[in-house]
Amino acid sequence: xxxxxIVIVLGSTTPGGRLATLAAEAQAAATExxxxxxxxxxxxxxxxxxxxxxxxxxxxxxxxELRRQAAEADGFILLTPEYHGNMSGALKxxxxxxxxxxxGKFAGVIATTGGGGGDMSIxxxxxxxxxxxxxxxxxxxxxxxxxxxxxxxxxxxxxxxxHRIGHDVVRYAPLIxxxxxxxxxxxxxxxxxxxxxxxxxx
Ligand SMILES: Cc1cc2nc3c(=O)[nH]c(=O)nc-3n(C[C@H](O)[C@H](O)[C@H](O)COP(=O)(O)O)c2cc1C
Numbered sequence: 001x002x003x004x005x006i007v008i009v010l011g012s013t014t015p016g017g018r019l020a021t022l023a024a025e026a027q028a029a030a031t032e033x034x035x036x037x038x039x040x041x042x043x044x045x046x047x048x049x050x051x052x053x054x055x056x057x058x059x060x061x062x063x064x065e066l067r068r069q070a071a072e073a074d075g076f077i078l079l080t081p082e083y084h085g086n087m088s089g090a091l092k093x094x095x096x097x098x099x100x101x102x103x104g105k106f107a108g109v110i111a112t113t114g115g116g117g118g119d120m121s122i123x124x125x126x127x128x129x130x131x132x133x134x135x136x137x138x139x140x141x142x143x144x145x146x147x148x149x150x151x152x153x154x155x156x157x158x159x160x161x162x163h164r165i166g167h168d169v170v171r172y173a174p175l176i177x178x179x180x181x182x183x184x185x186x187x188x189x190x191x192x193x194x195x196x197x198x199x200x201x202x
Contacts, residue, residue: 004174006035007073011080011091015043018112019079021151022143022162026077026110029166040069042090050096063097070101075108075173077165078129082113082121087128095128100201102132103194104180106173108165110141118142133194135176137168 008027012019023039030037046062057063070076080087095102109125111118122140129136141162147155183195192199 003034003036004074004170005072006030006037006075006077006169006173007069008037008039008077009079009091009094010039010041010043011078011088011094013043013088013090014081015041016151017081018143018145018148018151018153019081021148021153022110022112022141022158023077023079025153025159025162026079026108026166029163030077030170033167033170035075035166035170038069038073040066040094042088042094047090047093047097050093066094066097067101070098070105073101073105073173074177075106075169076102076129076134077108077110077169078125079110079112080121080125082111082116082118085116085120087111087121087124091125092128095132099132100198102129102134103198103201104177104184105134106136106169106176107134108137108140108169110143110162110165112143113145115144118144133198137165137172139165141165 008023010023027037080091107129109122111121126136143158147158153159180195183192184198186192188196188199
């Protein structure tokens with residue numbers, strides 16, 4: 001049987017740091033849960049700012065790769081640093097290249113902050129995923145400076161939360177995708193729910 005395919009998106013333009021520490025914890029948990037995990041590190045992806053007036057962007061290797069990854073994924077673990085009470089521009093730019101690839105998919109969300117509660121960036125990511133007709137886990141994780149010693153994770157409570165997210169994304173993503181795909185295949189009748197709105201999608 002195909003293992004659940006999970007993409008971990010590191011939504012920072014700064015390589016490493018506390019975000020990368022939490023991404024590694026989430027990756028370890030998702031792998032332990034049986035997921036086949038790929039990473040999308042936006043600090044090295046070389047992704048241009050999305051421009052609807054530039055059709056050549058679709059052929060950029062970085063753009064084609066992120067769309068392939070997202071299309072094949074069953075689920076996502078999305079990590080963002082909180083910037084000005086929102087998700088990072090890098091993660092929003094990742095979203096802006098995608099829509100259909102996220103419909104009927106499942107995601108867990110993790111944020112790092114400079115001391116804030118993280119609710120706004122978490123909510124921003126969840127809203128954006130929902131607007132792409134994706135489903136998100138009803139609990140999240142936020143890494144604040146007090147949870148770390150330098151970039152090393154020192155909070156066992158946060159480690160526990162991040163690992164639960166990793167396991168849950170692997171658990172629920174294939175179920176959601178299977179149900180959504182079955183409803184989409186049944187056509188655009190009301191009984192197909194939101195998936196029916198995607199009945200004609202490729
Ligand atoms: C442009 C910018 C805006 C920021 N806005 C916030 C904010 O609104 N709330 C907050 O708690 N931290 C804010 N920070 C701090 C970052 O969230 C924090 O440095 C980052 O999550 C640390 O992650 P890292 O160690 O992986 O780089 C901001 C940082 C930058 C660069």
